[in-house]
Amino acid sequence: MVAALESWVEKGRIVALRETRKMTLEDWGRIFASLEPGPTLDYMGQLIGDVVKGFRANPSNVPGSACRRAVESRKKLLAIYRERLEMRKKHTEDSERTYDLMDGLMSVQDEEGNKLSDEEIVDNTSALVIAGYESASLSAMWVMYCLAKAPDVVQRLRAENIALREKKKGEFITSEDVSSLKYTNMVVEETLRMANTSGTVFRIATRDVEYKGYKFPQGWRVIPWLRYSHTNPEYFEDPLRFNPDRWNVPAKPGTYQAFGGGPRICPGNMFAKMIAAIFIHHLTVGYK
Numbered sequence: 001m002v003a004a005l006e007s008w009v010e011k012g013r014i015v016a017l018r019e020t021r022k023m024t025l026e027d028w029g030r031i032f033a034s035l036e037p038g039p040t041l042d043y044m045g046q047l048i049g050d051v052v053k054g055f056r057a058n059p060s061n062v063p064g065s066a067c068r069r070a071v072e073s074r075k076k077l078l079a080i081y082r083e084r085l086e087m088r089k090k091h092t093e094d095s096e097r098t099y100d101l102m103d104g105l106m107s108v109q110d111e112e113g114n115k116l117s118d119e120e121i122v123d124n125t126s127a128l129v130i131a132g133y134e135s136a137s138l139s140a141m142w143v144m145y146c147l148a149k150a151p152d153v154v155q156r157l158r159a160e161n162i163a164l165r166e167k168k169k170g171e172f173i174t175s176e177d178v179s180s181l182k183y184t185n186m187v188v189e190e191t192l193r194m195a196n197t198s199g200t201v202f203r204i205a206t207r208d209v210e211y212k213g214y215k216f217p218q219g220w221r222v223i224p225w226l227r228y229s230h231t232n233p234e235y236f237e238d239p240l241r242f243n244p245d246r247w248n249v250p251a252k253p254g255t256y257q258a259f260g261g262g263p264r265i266c267p268g269n270m271f272a273k274m275i276a277a278i279f280i281h282h283l284t285v286g287y288k
């Protein structure tokens with residue numbers, strides 16, 4: 001992240017989403033599978049892009065269609081992860097361990113000592129990278145967009161984050177430090193509310209439901225439109241205004257669903273918010 005920010009200064013002018021995607025891919029490649037920047041990771045970035053485009057495509061198997069390309073690209077991604085898993089299995093010494101997500105999935109076991117199968121390890125590593133990569137890249141881009149338009153917010157962020165940096169006297173910041181950044185975390189929530197990186201979630205009506213005079217029979221597929229809730233003046237005063245201070249009071253229950261809700265709520269939500277806060281930290285400490 002820090003190296004990415006430095007490289008942006010050297011470039012002088014950047015296309016923000018292109019750069020935040022590159023930054024996220026490089027950080028996540030390391031955290032999830034100890035993949036270093038280079039041609040393999042770049043290729044994986046292209047494959048992940050294809051898979052993401054397939055999420056909401058028509059379920060068509062016609063050659064050239066987004067859905068078919070997504071399925072093919074996912075197979076290629078899994079093959080790369082499988083190859084890396086095989087390499088790891090040969091490295092059994094502790095000194096050769098990498099302590100990333102894949103390593104964690106290889107070690108995890110239930111009460112009876114059952115471990116995950118190779119397919120489960122590969123599938124989970126791939127699924128988590130795909131699920132988080134695009135949304136985290138978009139969030140970082142929206143942070144830059146919102147802050148570029150709100151110099152007063154940047155000033156307050158700088159004050160909070162520079163104070164933390166001075167307190168740390170050159171040490172790394174910890175997850176507790178990130179939680180202590182009250183205003184920074186409010187900026188994260190406000191950015192996610194306005195950005196709506198995931199505009200919808202997918203549900204099935206488990207019973208007949210009536211809403212505002214419309215009937216949804218049991219079994220119907222329903223797409224709640226999260227963006228509607230996030231920009232509804234009944235729930236958020238002056239909703240199109242970027243106003244981190246609104247988070248001094250928590251949102252009304254059920255109105256803020258950037259990460260979905262219920263049992264299928266995004267399992268990466270804490271991680272995603274922490275990454276966004278760390279990004280804001282480095283951005284505002286180092287740059288005006």
Ligand code: HEM
Pocket residue numbers: 127128129131132133135136139192197198200201202257258259260261262263264265266267268269271272273
């Ligand atoms: C700002 C970043 C992110 C946003 C806005 C976001 C948003 C969402 C949303 C709206 C859902 C659907 C939840 C539902 O149906 O109720 C979801 C699901 C999911 N997300 Fe995220 N997400 C983000 C980051 C991440 C990260 C970093 C990871 C993993 C490291 C991740 C992993 C997942 C997974 C695995 C699911 C599927 C959960 C399930 O179906 O049970 N997400 N996310």
